[in-house]
Amino acid sequence: MLNFRSVEFSDQALVNSYMSRYGGSSCQHSFVSLFTLSEKYGSKICEQDGFLYVLREKLCSPGKRVYLAPMGGGDLKAAYSTLLDDAAAHQCRAVFETVTYEQLTFLREHFPGRFCYTELRDYAEYIFSTKSLCAMAGRRFANKRNEIRSILRTYGDRLEYRLLTSADTDAVLSFSQKWLERNGSVHDAAALTLERKIMQKQLDHFDALSLQGMAIYLDGEMIAFAYGFPLNDQCFDGLVEKASYDIPNLYKLLNWKMSCLCAAPYPYYNWEEDVGVPGLRFAKMEYFPVLLLRKYVVSERSESASAPESDEIPVLSAVPPHPDEELLPRSFSPSADTVSPNL
Numbered sequence: 369m370l371n372f373r374s375v376e377f378s379d380q381a382l383v384n385s386y387m388s389r390y391g392g393s394s395c396q397h398s399f400v401s402l403f404t405l406s407e408k409y410g411s412k413i414c415e416q417d418g419f420l421y422v423l424r425e426k427l428c429s430p431g432k433r434v435y436l437a438p439m440g441g442g443d444l445k446a447a448y449s450t451l452l453d454d455a456a457a458h459q460c461r462a463v464f465e466t467v468t469y470e471q472l473t474f475l476r477e478h479f480p481g482r483f484c485y486t487e488l489r490d491y492a493e494y495i496f497s498t499k500s501l502c503a504m505a506g507r508r509f510a511n512k513r514n515e516i517r518s519i520l521r522t523y524g525d526r527l528e529y530r531l532l533t534s535a536d537t538d539a540v541l542s543f544s545q546k547w548l549e550r551n552g553s554v555h556d557a558a559a560l561t562l563e564r565k566i567m568q569k570q571l572d573h574f575d576a577l578s579l580q581g582m583a584i585y586l587d588g589e590m591i592a593f594a595y596g597f598p599l600n601d602q603c604f605d606g607l608v609e610k611a612s613y614d615i616p617n618l619y620k621l622l623n624w625k626m627s628c629l630c631a632a633p634y635p636y637y638n639w640e641e642d643v644g645v646p647g648l649r650f651a652k653m654e655y656f657p658v659l660l661l662r663k664y665v666v667s668e669r670s671e672s673a674s675a676p677e678s679d680e681i682p683v684l685s686a687v688p689p690h691p692d693e694e695l696l697p698r699s700f701s702p703s704a705d706t707v708s709p710n711l
Contacts, residue, residue: 369457372412372423375402386420388600390439394661395493395605395640396466400577400597404569418442421451433460437471445478461668469698472664484667489685490644493661494652498637501627508656515617516624523586529625532581532595534574543590547610567608580630584622592618594626604631605638644686653690660696
């Protein structure tokens with residue numbers, strides 16, 4: 369039985385040493401996620417025999433014990449077996465969440481017939497070439513270039529771009545609160561309220577978590593902001609972005625500036641999930657991701673389950689698929705791509 373404990377801020381270096389190397393550039397596989405989403409998932413950790421194990425305690429229920437896939441460089445099959453034994457010791461079946469395609473492939477190969485698999489399409493992560501987002505070159509980006517240029521022509525020198533620091537916490541939270549009050553009826557108000565609590569925790573540790581961000585000001589007043597952090601030396605993760613809807617296409621300007629000012633040192637930019645929000649899937653696909661990082665939930669079969677494992681994996685989604693998404697790879701293959709932030 370594993371000895372799980374709560375995640376403390378002092379665990380940052382330990383967690384990052386595993387997740388930056390073995391986390392597959394998923395936004396869920398980082399210390400920032402474990403630490404700042406503790407209210408949502410109640411994550412606990414255990415390091416043993418060269419592996420990091422993560423228990424999502426708040427998602428556990430009678431008969432079910434929820435983990436992330438083990439991360440480490442040793443005997444991976446033995447590491448999964450360790451979690452299966454831990455679940456059995458609690459008289460539970462093991463469930464693995466945020467499983468990547470590589471992890472799924474390993475489980476199907478080494479534990480045939482042991483698990484049931486479901487793809488959660490709404491939680492697939494969109495990963496882009498940062499160079500592409502900065503350059504916006506070619507005909508496919510023509511409309512977005514024109515929309516950004518329209519804002520720049522309209523507002524000109526009245527616009528100002530500032531990198532965020534820890535001193536901007538109050539201004540960011542104030543703008544976020546105004547945004548929530550104005551848009552809470554359109555979006556999931558409960559989810560947005562939880563997001564604000566998470567933001568508060570992130571911004572309270574802005575420097576210590578190595579967060580980076582920027583804000584757009586019009587006539588000295590904040591009208592948009594975004595921030596994120598590097599998942600590893602290849603991929604930047606965009607945590608939060610908010611912009612006033614009073615200015616058309618402002619989000620497009622924010623995305624471009626954030627890519628150029630903060631994400632530029634990293635070849636890839638993770639825009640996280642669409643979480644089944646209508647319109648958001650197509651909006652993200654219109655920026656032409658290089659990878660759709662598919663996510664799966666893997667559940668241990670009960671001893672009485674005798675149905676053979678199917679080659680087809682069911683897909684759960686609240687939003688219709690984009691016609692181009694099946695063309696995207698599911699495996700993350702970092703390259704030494706360089707960034708040229710010119711529009």
